[in-house]
Amino acid sequence: MSLTRTLVAAPAAALGTLGRAVIRALGAAGRLTLFALAALSHIVRPPLYPREFGMALLHVGWLSLPVVGMTAVFTGGALALQIYSGGARFNAEAVVPQIVAIGMVRELGPVLVGLMIAARVTSSIAAEIATMKVTEQIDALVTLSTDPMKYLVAPRLLAALLTVPLLVAVGDVIGIAGGYAVATSSLGFNPVGYLANTLNFLEPLDVLSSLAKGCAFGGIAALLGCYYGMHSGRGAQGVGRATKTSVEAAAILILAANFLLTGVFFSA
Amino acid sequence: MITLTDLHKSFDGAPVLRGANLHVPKGSSMVIIGGSGTGKSVLLKCILGLVTPDSGTIEIAGQDATRGEREALLSRFGMLFQGAALFDSLPVWQNVAFRLLRGPLKRPRREAREIAVEKLRRVGLGPEVADRLPAELSGGMQKRVGLARAIAADPEIIFFDEPTTGLDPIMAGVINELIREIVTEMGATALTITHDMSSVRAIADRVAMLHAGKVRWEGPVGEMDAAPDPYVQQFIHGHAAGPIEALR
16 A cells, blocks of 8 residues: 555656746746746836946946857857867868858857856846845935836846847957967968958858847846846845856856757857 | 734734734834734835735725825835845945935935935934945944934834844944934834844834734833733743743
8 A cells, every 4th residue: 555655646746846846937937938028128218327327337238248258259269179170170271261251150150259258247246236226225216216127127128139140249259369370370370361251252141140049148147137126135155046046047048048049040 | 003903914824914003103202013924024014015915905095005106105104124125235325315316305415415424423323434335334223224214214114124133232222312313303104123121122112922823912102011921921031931932
C-alpha cells in the first residue's frame, strides 16, 4: 500500500514543482510585459525630463564607447585570424574581408555590444534604482509628485533605444577595422582590395538588421535594469540580487532575441 | 484634516493594520508612538498612497484620499523620511527645490534656487551647503536638508518619519525644536511617527499609541503621562515588563 502511495506521490510532487515553476515564470513574464508597456507609454506621454534624458544619453551612449570599441576591435582582429586559418583548409583565405564584414555586422557586432551594454548599463541601472528603492528615494519621488516610471525609467529606456543602435554601428565599423588592420598588416591582404571587398559584399539588409538588433538589445538592457531595480528586495543583499539577476536576464533575453531577429531577417 | 477609519492592511497574509482609527485635527501636531513592527510606517504610507490599504477609508479635508487626482493630493504634502532619502545625484539646493524645478509648481531656476537657499537658512544651514552633494553632509545636516525639502513648497500637511533616529541627543533636540517651530510658524498639520519620547514631548499636541495594528490610546500630550492604558505606560516609561511582549 505504502509502495503504491510512493509511486503515485513522487511523480505528482515532481509535476507540482514543475507546475509551480511554470506558473512563476509566466507570472514574471506577465509582470515584465506590463512594466515594459507602462515604460513605453511614459516615453510618449509628457512630461519628459530633459536633464535625466541627457544624463542617460551620456551614461548609456557616450560613456559606453570605450568598452564597445575595445570589444569590437579585438573581436574583429581575432575573427580575421580565425577565418584566414580556417579558410586555408580549403584554399578560401581570400574570403576574410567578406566573412569579417558579414560576421561583425550581422552577428558579432550587435550581440557583443548588447552583452557589453548588459554588463555595463543594465547592472548600473539596476544597482542605482535598487539603492534608491532601499533608501526610500523612490518613495520620496512619489511624495514629491513625481512618477518614478517617468523620472527614472522612461529617460533611461529612451536613451538606450536611441543610442545602442549607434553603438552597434560604431562597433561594426571598429570590428571591421580590427579585421582590416590584422589582415593587411600580418596576413598579406591589399588594403584597397580589402575595403572594396568589404563594401561590395555588405547589403543594406545587413546594416538594417544590425541597427534593429541594437535597438531591441538596448531596450532589453535598459528595461531589465529598471525592472529589477524597481522590484529590488531590502538591504544590500536585495540590491546585489537585483543587479545580478538583471544582468543574467538581460544577457539571456538578448541572445534569445538575437536568434529570433536573425530568423526574421534572414530565414527566407 | 486627516481621518482614518477602520484601516486594514496585510502583507502576504500577515496583518499589520487591524482596524486603525485616527483623527488628526487641522493645524495640530499629532505624534504616533509604538514599538517596531506595530504598523506606524505602513499607516503613514497608506495615507500617502505608497501602500494601498486592504479596507477602510482615508479622508483628507473631507475627501476620500484613495480616489481622485493623486498628484493634486500629494502636492499638499511634505515628508521628512527616516534616512532623509535625499537624491544622491543632485546637489543639495536641487534636492530642496525638487518640486519647484518640475511639475505644476515649477518656477524659474534662479527663483527656485533662492527659495531653496532661504529654506536651508530656515533649518540652520548656510548657502555654502547649497552646491554640495548629499554624501558630503553629516547625518544631522542631511536631516535638515530633508526638512528643508519637506517645507520647500509650503505644504498644508507635513509627515515626519522617525525624525531623530540615528542622531546624537543634541542634534535630535535641534531637529525637534526646528520641527516644532516650523509647524507652528506655517500653521501646517503635522503627523510624526517616532520611538523617541523626547521628540514626542517636544513636537506633539496630541499623541496616539499604535499597538498590534490598532490605535490603543489617543489624547493630548499633557494627558499622556496619566493615561490609564498599561500599554502606553509601559511604552513611555520603557519598562521591559508589561503587556507589550519584548523579545530577549
